[in-house]
Amino acid sequence: MSLSISTIGDNASTPGVRAETYVPDQLIAGRFPLVTDTVTLAAGQNLPRGAVLGVITATGKFKLSAAASTDGSQTPTAILVDGVNATNGDTLAGVYLTGEFNQRAVTFGAGHSVSSTKEALRLREIFLKSSVSADDPS
Known part of the structure; x- marks a missing residue:
């Protein structure tokens, strides 16, 4: 009789066990308290995590803050979770x-x-911080 011992190196093959690799996106850059809320994102947008948003004054809906906007959303007010x-x-x-x-x-x-958003965001207690990437030699 031969006994075979298999080493489980791949958790995906183990019933009831699921392994995933966590890769942080490094959006959060400090310990200042995170305050969140739920808002309405205006139709017609497909935005990534970390998008800088402004609020449309007339509707209260949020959209990507663009400098040339004239509807109130030109002022950055929040960051998309x-x-x-x-x-x-x-x-x-x-x-x-x-x-x-x-x-x-x-x-x-x-x-x-x-540079164009840092001050407006700072007034809302949203702080943009510089970082040095691990592969950045500077």
Whole structure:
């Protein structure tokens, strides 16, 4: 009789066990308290986690903050918690109202950058922080 011992190196083959690799996106960049809320993301957008949002004054809906907007959304007010596809209609979405965020991990609308949004976000207790990537020799 021969006895075979198999080493379980791949948890995916073990019944009832699921293994996933966690790869952080490094959006959160500090310990300042994160305050979240649920808002309505205006239709016609497909936005990634970390998008810088502004609020449309007339409707109270949020959209990607763009410098040339004239509907109130040109002022950045929040950061999107998770990617949201609202292309087919208004969609509820989680936003960060306060916190420290990696400026390399946020997404800006047309005409916006770290320098053009940093002060407006700081006034809302949203802080953009620089980071040094592990592969950045500077």
